[in-house]
Amino acid sequence: MSNYVLDTWYPIAWSRDISRTLSARKIVEQEVVLFRTEAGGVVAMEDACPHRLLPLSMGKLKGDAIECGYHGMTYDCSGKCVRVPGQEIVPPSAIVKTYPTHENMGLVWIWMGNPTLADKSKVFDLPQYHDPAWSSAEGDALEIKANYLSLADNLCDPAHVSFVHLSTLGNAASEDIPVMHEEQDGKMLTWRWIIDAPPIPIFKKYGNFKGNVDRWHYYHYYAPSIAIIDFGSADTGTGAPEGRRDNCMQIYACHFMTPVDQETSIDHWLHVKNFPADSTLNAALSAEFRIAFAEDKAILEAIQRNETRLATRKTIKIAIDAAPRRMRRMVDGMVEKEVPAT
Amino acid sequence: MSNYVLDTWYPIAWSRDISRTLSARKIVEQEVVLFRTEAGGVVAMEDACPHRLLPLSMGKLKGDAIECGYHGMTYDCSGKCVRVPGQEIVPPSAIVKTYPTHENMGLVWIWMGNPTLADKSKVFDLPQYHDPAWSSAEGDALEIKANYLSLADNLCDPAHVSFVHLSTLGNAASEDIPVMHEEQDGKMLTWRWIIDAPPIPIFKKYGNFKGNVDRWHYYHYYAPSIAIIDFGSADTGTGAPEGRRDNCMQIYACHFMTPVDQETSIDHWLHVKNFPADSTLNAALSAEFRIAFAEDKAILEAIQRNETRLATRKTIKIAIDAAPRRMRRMVDGMVEKEVPAT
Amino acid sequence: MSNYVLDTWYPIAWSRDISRTLSARKIVEQEVVLFRTEAGGVVAMEDACPHRLLPLSMGKLKGDAIECGYHGMTYDCSGKCVRVPGQEIVPPSAIVKTYPTHENMGLVWIWMGNPTLADKSKVFDLPQYHDPAWSSAEGDALEIKANYLSLADNLCDPAHVSFVHLSTLGNAASEDIPVMHEEQDGKMLTWRWIIDAPPIPIFKKYGNFKGNVDRWHYYHYYAPSIAIIDFGSADTGTGAPEGRRDNCMQIYACHFMTPVDQETSIDHWLHVKNFPADSTLNAALSAEFRIAFAEDKAILEAIQRNETRLATRKTIKIAIDAAPRRMRRMVDGMVEKEVPAT
Structure with missing residues (x-):
């Protein structure tokens, strides 16, 4: 049985290490890809394209979206697929899980549990x-x-x-x-x-x-x-x-x-x-x-x-x-x- | 469950790499020893002496036979044991499995399935x-x-x-x-x-x-x-x-x-x-x-x-x-x- | 099933390698710490502090006793705990298993089985x-x-x-x-x-x-x-x-x-x-x-x-x-x- 608390803010990376480059991290046995948006916020998504499971961290950052490195499927920073090259229709189930994040004390904090409970004012200080x-x-x-x-x-x-x-x-x-x-x-x-x-x-x-x-x-x-x-x-x-x-x-x-x-x-x-x-x-x-x-x-x-x-x-x-x-x-x-x- | 097709010709090695030296390869989870006969053909056998399971590829090529490197038991290129040093009688069950092979397009092809179905005219060209x-x-x-x-x-x-x-x-x-x-x-x-x-x-x-x-x-x-x-x-x-x-x-x-x-x-x-x-x-x-x-x-x-x-x-x-x-x-x-x- | 004989003398180390430094060895899947006493004998104990399981070989030799490297719990060469820093009472169950040893032919021999059967006159010579x-x-x-x-x-x-x-x-x-x-x-x-x-x-x-x-x-x-x-x-x-x-x-x-x-x-x-x-x-x-x-x-x-x-x-x-x-x-x-x- 897992002994991980999930409904909590965990540190996942130094803020200094998260930039406009895709970064991979692992926490509570989940793979996560992190990047900084053009506006400076931190986005965290599950590090697997829902199509063939290629880690999204092996893709390319295009604006605030990630283009998968295998077939170019593109996910915006809410995790929603916005492009499937070669076809008009984007399958509605093509969604990547995202995780709430917050920065404090030089660290990026992530919430791996129920996102409706993620209260940024509770991040440790x-x-x-x-x-x-x-x-x-x-x-x-x-x-x-x-x-x-x-x-x-x-x-x-x-x-x-x-x-x-x-x-x-x-x-x-x-x-x-x-x-x-x-x-x-x-x-x-x-x-x-x-x-x-x-x-x-x-x-x-x-x-x-x-x-x-x-x-x-x-x-x-x-x-x-x-x-x-x-x-x-x-x-x-x-x-x-x-x-x-x-x-x-x-x-x-x-x-x-x-x-x-x-x-x-x-x-x-x-x-x-x-x-x-x-x-x-x-x-x-x-x-x-x-x-x-x-x-x-x-x-x-x-x-x-x-x-x-x-x-x-x-x-x-x-x-x-x-x-x-x-x-x-x-x-x-x-x-x-x-x-x-x- | 295995998803290997067995009744088919698989490439197993470049022809250039199979010589009068014993070579070990693995295919469909089986270990195979390969060598070229004096006449130039390619022999493929299971890479385990049936006596103590030493890989035959650790033995010696003697003519077209392999002498096991542990006790000298010797197998001809049909896989039949032809010598057990120190005793006259060769146990009839001392047989190594062999596999049909063929060469084409610079490659050695092997048939890992039912050998009666191995048709060399079907090797890819x-x-x-x-x-x-x-x-x-x-x-x-x-x-x-x-x-x-x-x-x-x-x-x-x-x-x-x-x-x-x-x-x-x-x-x-x-x-x-x-x-x-x-x-x-x-x-x-x-x-x-x-x-x-x-x-x-x-x-x-x-x-x-x-x-x-x-x-x-x-x-x-x-x-x-x-x-x-x-x-x-x-x-x-x-x-x-x-x-x-x-x-x-x-x-x-x-x-x-x-x-x-x-x-x-x-x-x-x-x-x-x-x-x-x-x-x-x-x-x-x-x-x-x-x-x-x-x-x-x-x-x-x-x-x-x-x-x-x-x-x-x-x-x-x-x-x-x-x-x-x-x-x-x-x-x-x-x-x-x-x-x-x- | 294990195929280890336990009631026997096994060689565990060269005598030349056992000194006033703690040495770790493994035998019949057990981790053992060895050291030489001030009088020159060889002590062998299970290599795990019964408190948090830190290998005792990571501790310090103090006289003929081992002080655990985590909290200083100290075991004499019979395996008995003689000190728990910060408290007066030593729990009676704080005992480390010890093993009989003997030296002959340049080797330290150890008895991993029933210690009442360990007869040093039976060590191989x-x-x-x-x-x-x-x-x-x-x-x-x-x-x-x-x-x-x-x-x-x-x-x-x-x-x-x-x-x-x-x-x-x-x-x-x-x-x-x-x-x-x-x-x-x-x-x-x-x-x-x-x-x-x-x-x-x-x-x-x-x-x-x-x-x-x-x-x-x-x-x-x-x-x-x-x-x-x-x-x-x-x-x-x-x-x-x-x-x-x-x-x-x-x-x-x-x-x-x-x-x-x-x-x-x-x-x-x-x-x-x-x-x-x-x-x-x-x-x-x-x-x-x-x-x-x-x-x-x-x-x-x-x-x-x-x-x-x-x-x-x-x-x-x-x-x-x-x-x-x-x-x-x-x-x-x-x-x-x-x-x-x-």
């Missing part, structure tokens, strides 16, 4: 992304050969940082600090504070801390596929845990995930931070994140292989599993309550 | 191939990861040329001209004429036309796996459509296809033309065809992937589909009326 | 390996994409040498000499003598024979996965067949095979011989064996492909099949009499 006092930089579209809910487990789980990301985002000081969690409406929040400890490697490298810091990780997981990791540090004793964060260094690592198929996901990641950054600093920070997320990728792909191989194995649970398990129940609930469009 | 007034050149053995009937669709379909082969065999002048078709005995003929239009790129390049031409495409599809594409042009107004083709340029693009398995086919292609050609001109023309057929390959392979992925999808039909659909019914009829050899 | 009058050299861990019983067929079969290994271990003189066999307790012995014949290529190259030799091959197959090939030659007429082998050249080619999965095996091979050899001579002899075993690999992999493709094909039997067939019945008997550990 992080206010700080638009705040001139903050800076941001786009990262990569990282392919991970693992189910997207396995990525979600990882993103409801601050504890892994102490073991997986020792050269970048974590250090041993946090190893034994328990993780808190709270289920909120459509969201799982997990967090912990590490008080009076050495800064993590990237804060040591790019920050300006005098000695030990008070450090926090807040993982905001918006089901089914978005995670905002709020992490930061302030000099110990300056009151950060009580809410005074005037002199802190704070980064939102944003993960916008595309479920491609049951064993493939794409993590579109970017970072937003409370300090100015030129392109050199942004590139340096992205390089650090690239190391960290490659570590996650290695682990998630190895787990995927073992889960496939040991499909009936019953695993053991520990305290930090409470949040991922509740997150999965939340996603299951979203899937169950969906009524397929008729 | 194109008289012009042997006519000294015409010239010919062999092309490649192009592997296409698609079912052979998808290639057949393409070869009952002159309409695709206007969209797929714009740099070589087609141009926009033919886009809207309907295709005619006629079912003949064991054959599907599709055609169209483009009157008073600019010549197609390869005729512009290699022909000697004053201005516009009258151009024809006749696609002769001999079920199940041979297509002769008769295409040519003559100066407009010189009477070509009425049958006067004295000053025309005419090429038969010949496609001799091997169904390898349900998702793999080999297209052995060559060209025969009504003008002399030295090796330089032949190579230049082959290079043009190589571009065009690589375009077909890209399309047919993409369609195969989408057909596999969307196996239950109902596609829409347009006017040009009439001929391919009738061709497929013709092939289905051939498969159904076959009685397996007992 | 070849006395000459330890005899200072003999010399030995380790070869490779050769991966062969074939079932281990197909390798076993090959190693109960001296007849193939005359056809497969003509440049190294065989020559035509033996082609027609029948093979003898005898089933012994847990062992299949096959052999033949070739009297008064030219020496085989490697004996011609490295031996010192005056002319023809008397040559023997004794294949000792210890079910389910060990073969010792005793082959040698002596000048003709010096009484070797009657047992006088004082001036002979004798080599034990040892094959210690790991069944990885149904279509993959590893052959750990080495050679032990009755003459001194420095590293240059050992390397030269290993190079000869490497050629010969690559020939076996090519044949066994081609057979595996044809067996998979022609799964229902009934093959014919000849005289030399008697020993491999009895060997397979012996292995079947071992599998059947095993009672799974409860």
Whole structure:
């Protein structure tokens, strides 16, 4: 059984990558062709001509229509066939499925479910992304050969940082600090504070801390596929845990995930931070994140292989599993309550 | 269910490639070993020693017999075992299946069905191939990861040329001209004429036309796996459509296809033309065809992937589909009326 | 159905390759992590953390314990979890399966079956390996994409040498000499003598024979996965067949095979011989064996492909099949009499 939520906005591509060239993407096991109209909007259609199933992405963009590369059948951006070369009549059933899209935060978002429910005001937004006092930089579209809910487990789980990301985002000081969690409406929040400890490697490298810091990780997981990791540090004793964060260094690592198929996901990641950054600093920070997320990728792909191989194995649970398990129940609930469009 | 016609002559290899070396080929999901006898004939046997199933193509040719590379069991060219090293008695069941073969038009043809029906006089022939007034050149053995009937669709379909082969065999002048078709005995003929239009790129390049031409495409599809594409042009107004083709340029693009398995086919292609050609001109023309057929390959392979992925999808039909659909019914009829050899 | 014997000692790695670094291996479809303790012993555990199934080989060795690379759960070398970071309580079910191991003849041996039956005194040994009058050299861990019983067929079969290994271990003189066999307790012995014949290529190259030799091959197959090939030659007429082998050249080619999965095996091979050899001579002899075993690999992999493709094909039997067939019945008997550990 599929575990994809369909009635939701998924990221499908960086806005920077969608242009007047036809681009192919895959999401929830569907092939999609994307292009930008002459007016600048983004059109998404099923990537198969209903005649012989040639991917439309192998055709030509003519104005805002796609001409199939096999026999020239032409579909306007509503998916309606407007030309069949060699004949006058266009079969009324010659229609390609289209999908609602929207752009925000440098990404193209797509709605794969019931289109009558697609409300563009619900596309995810992080206010700080638009705040001139903050800076941001786009990262990569990282392919991970693992189910997207396995990525979600990882993103409801601050504890892994102490073991997986020792050269970048974590250090041993946090190893034994328990993780808190709270289920909120459509969201799982997990967090912990590490008080009076050495800064993590990237804060040591790019920050300006005098000695030990008070450090926090807040993982905001918006089901089914978005995670905002709020992490930061302030000099110990300056009151950060009580809410005074005037002199802190704070980064939102944003993960916008595309479920491609049951064993493939794409993590579109970017970072937003409370300090100015030129392109050199942004590139340096992205390089650090690239190391960290490659570590996650290695682990998630190895787990995927073992889960496939040991499909009936019953695993053991520990305290930090409470949040991922509740997150999965939340996603299951979203899937169950969906009524397929008729 | 298999859709292979078995009681037919299929091309399996270029004659030039079959020698005193053992060669392995695959056709209708069977592995076959081929070699040329000392007298020059072609022997085809199942490529598996009946003892331990080692491919006989990994053995040695000894005279007109094959010695298996594992234990030296030796099979003469009728498939009968004539030696088992280390023992006197040869088990009577030690027999390898052989297949009738014939050579014509530079190709080795094989009969995979009931051998009692294999009539060598029925091997396909194109008289012009042997006519000294015409010239010919062999092309490649192009592997296409698609079912052979998808290639057949393409070869009952002159309409695709206007969209797929714009740099070589087609141009926009033919886009809207309907295709005619006629079912003949064991054959599907599709055609169209483009009157008073600019010549197609390869005729512009290699022909000697004053201005516009009258151009024809006749696609002769001999079920199940041979297509002769008769295409040519003559100066407009010189009477070509009425049958006067004295000053025309005419090429038969010949496609001799091997169904390898349900998702793999080999297209052995060559060209025969009504003008002399030295090796330089032949190579230049082959290079043009190589571009065009690589375009077909890209399309047919993409369609195969989408057909596999969307196996239950109902596609829409347009006017040009009439001929391919009738061709497929013709092939289905051939498969159904076959009685397996007992 | 699985055809693996489990209650037996299998070779799993060269001792030289197991160190204080975590090493992953696969055997009878199970993933195993291996390491050497501080005291020098070899520990083998299932290569999956029972929490999220991350391979433990991706973790860290801490003393004689493995710390999982995802959340730091730590397992001592009995497989018991001794630490769960962030919580006091260690779930009693957090146990990783361990496997008995032993080292002999340069190899690590593992017991994948019922551990209460693992008797280290039963690990295979070849006395000459330890005899200072003999010399030995380790070869490779050769991966062969074939079932281990197909390798076993090959190693109960001296007849193939005359056809497969003509440049190294065989020559035509033996082609027609029948093979003898005898089933012994847990062992299949096959052999033949070739009297008064030219020496085989490697004996011609490295031996010192005056002319023809008397040559023997004794294949000792210890079910389910060990073969010792005793082959040698002596000048003709010096009484070797009657047992006088004082001036002979004798080599034990040892094959210690790991069944990885149904279509993959590893052959750990080495050679032990009755003459001194420095590293240059050992390397030269290993190079000869490497050629010969690559020939076996090519044949066994081609057979595996044809067996998979022609799964229902009934093959014919000849005289030399008697020993491999009895060997397979012996292995079947071992599998059947095993009672799974409860």
